Amino acid sequence: MNTPIQNPVLRGFEPDPVILRVGADFYIATSTFEWYPGVRIHHSRDLVNWRPLGGILDSPRLLDLTGVPDSGGIWAPGLSYADGLFHLVFTVVDTYTEGWKDLPNYVTTAGSIEGPWSDPVPLHGRGFDVSLFHDEDGRSWLLNMRFDWRPGRESFAGIEIQEYDRTSRKLLDEPRTISAGTAAGVAEGPHLYRRDGWYYLVHAEGGTGYEHGAAVARSRNLFGPYEPDPTGPLLTSRHDPSLELQKAGHCSLVETPAGEWYTAHIVARPYTERGRCVLGRETALQPVAWSEDGWPRIAGAVPATSVPAPSLPPAPVPQEPVIDDFASLGPQWSTLRRPAGPDWAAPAPGRLRIHGGQSPVGRRTPSMVARRVTAPSCSFETELVFEPRSPDHLAGLTAYYNTRNWHYLFLTADDDSSPVLRTMSCEAGTLTAHEPEVLLDPGRPVVLHAELAGPHLNLSYDVGDGRHLLVGGLDATVLSDEHADEFHDGQLRVLGFTGAMLGLWVQDLDRAGVHADFTYATYREDTK
Template identity: 45%
Template sequence: MPLITNPILPGFNPDPSILRVGEDYYIATSTFEWFPGVQIHHSKDLANWELVTRPLTRKAQLDMRGDPDSCGVWAPCLTHDGEKFWLVYTDVKRKDGSFKDAHNYIVWADKIEGPWSDPVYTNSSGFDPSLFHDDDGRKWFVNMTWDHRRRPLLFAGIALQEFDPKAGKLVGPITNIYQGTDLELVEGPHLYKRNGWYYLLTAEGGTAYDHAVTFARSRNIDGPYETHPDKHILTSKDAPFAALQRAGHGDLVDTPDGKTYLVHLSGRPTTQERRCVLGRETSIQEAYWGEDDWIHVKHGPVPSLHVEVPGTRDEAKYWAEQRYTFDNGLPIDFQWLRTPEPERILSTETGKLRLFGRESIGSWFEQALVARRQTHFSYDAETVVDFKATDERTMAGLTAYYSRYNFFYLAVTAHSDGQRELLIMNSEVSWPDGKLSFPADPVQIPNEGKVKLALTIRGRKLQFFYALEGQDLQPIGPVFDASILSDECGGHQAHGSFTGAFVGVAAHDLNGTASPADFDYFTYRPVKDPTDRYEV
């Protein structure tokens, strides 16, 4: 079989849940505060993946206004019971401190494209829920549990309870079936059944550099569960120089010819600070079952950068320039932040992307920021904006964005006297106060006319550019450190920032008048840079 290079879903695509239905593979990944919720990719060969849907598209399913950074949709689980697709997900409203407000829901659909049902609420006792369909027809809901009294760690084990689909609720006793190992922080449970054994796959060690996939089994679904002889079947925690770090939170799938694969999250750190700008990505490993009915990762437990899968990846497609227009609506690669009411922040009726300026950049409620994932270590981005700024509280432009504490923003704005200008704002040193810095003097521009805005990222170096109509691009401002757009600089302690870098367009109107900004197109151009050590 051909070799491919991990990750299979580059850029911010963590917590993979994989499923095969016939010849079709699907992977669901977390989207956190980005709307619509949950990304589902499709493949025929485990090598080439296409984003086909985001099922949580309406207010009845998901409303994340007010969810802090790196909250929102955590760790979805996608399954199929032979008749329909089931999706389990968490909407996290608070994660920092002793309490976590994490609400779990279930939706379903006959086809992967939907329509997906309104949600059934299940519980709020913890996060990372999954749904297991037993061969006797019963369905079991599994999630980690949270205990705010425990010290120093608050993870209290894996809980199991039956789900009654006709009643639309959890029924019967709750059983804590697994406490994890001495690595602690047990989460991300998935149940399987094989040869009379119930198998429990979990994640441990937190989602940073001690992350791991742990495996256990029992003859009874409610335990007791015996931990794998190797304890962790996949981890990079003892291999600091491996290409794929932070390996953990996995899920298993079998191919039609009987091979087994493990998908898992991973990170590719760059710079001496080991920063994962592309966030937590989805990788794949081949696994096999031993004669003792335990699973093992081929060449594991350290994840392999190169893996044999049935298909060959289309490298030309991966490196192709993406020029987005808006004649047919918002392209699927783009998301926005939190709100289930996109009509209040954007429109494509004119064939352009019109953003209506709302709250400030970094708002946890309603802001007009539309962006796509950074999926390459080096790239160019470009857009043209038509925006009649009236004062310093109106702005629109191009942004490289991680969170409210980490972004770079080149905006068309105006002085208090109404004179338009270009201004760079960043939050490189904003945590924990959220204060902006202005690293260059504003550049005065005419009050009428479109402006071309661009940026280049080469590894950790970010440079903005601009051009007035009929002129060539010229640099503006200093070279920035793009590596701060990373989990490690996301404004939280370790294990606290979970997304990845985005690039896109934004409009903000702090006067509350929803002033519109029109964007003609958006270009994302991957660049092969020999300094990018782990580029796929």
């Protein structure tokens, strides 16, 4: 018997999965929002072991995230395969507040999942969560949710479909609405499948929080009408707060070569019942069985933490090294709002040199290299070599959610240019400086250490005489979707769609050309 699938299979900030099989290879693509490279890809041959391949949209030619809001950028991509090409459709959310959304959608293709990818072609801006369905007759169709900005209207205005010509890479005719969703509302994330003469429309419902779920409807006709499954949701955790995996929904389906079906979907792991989810929304897998009357079903319509693996040969993948000496920036690393490059982030064996960027609220040229938090208890460490000349020069280690929520252990300079180690937190945009601070010898390397212990964060340092706790017991739950959501006077101001990151951060506020060197980084999960 194969080793069971342990959920979540992609841990930490890995939401909105779309799963695809091409031959013996399985791929999962996930949302990346304001982080580069855009659209993360993982690969597997057994659905148990997954290897990160990095992101598809890895250059300004493919993706411009300059100035996008927190939790803007890439939402819910669609990945498919036809004509010997991978097809990626994606939304770049430029704005989403005060009742408006700017939602340009694009398509790019490649002969290999690792590229090169073609220049993105604009599609439309009517909605988000785009996907492509390639029908048996050779025609292709673009699906998305329709967004309605008009006051007094339902903003989630149903699921629409429009023909897409793969040769010209253009949309044809006019879009048609094929489903208004269910009573749970907020129909989004559509995927279409064909089986035994039926078209099956799978979509998310109920929003992205604890009411989240997935529904399925079917029709003999591509354009409907679509009949919802009479038994209710395909998957949800909304009725059982005791489940370990919450916020289950946003499903996409895949069939193995042996005819076994699975769904990839969102889950979240709160630290308390219906509490905050520091790890963000993660990706899990569930087996799908087809009923005698032709409906896809998940056992109990709830997510399980351990499920049977398919009848495929085991395909282990290499484990990520604990210590990274920065010979290159591996697929575990992401950068904030701009791609890594020699102009600001230059890896070399034994050193990652980061040139200082904008302030913590800057959305054009921030200088952060970060990785996802994948376990409630973990640690992150780096050695920093930095020579700040003024209080406008900062470099260090951060536990980060977005521009308004983070903790920062950093080296800077006093007014007399003496180097000093400090800590600072930002919660919903409010800054707090913590005591104590530590004067350091100029030019001396310092090891910075962050330890996450569930809801608590401890920040320590070492200058060669052992580790010293600088600040302990910081609130790690501010690094969560639930804390990040902000509404003012009934209007949405900030969304929380990502997850906690641990990163290396450098600011050069007076643009003096300063840089910091990080000689290594370690990430360890506490498995106790």
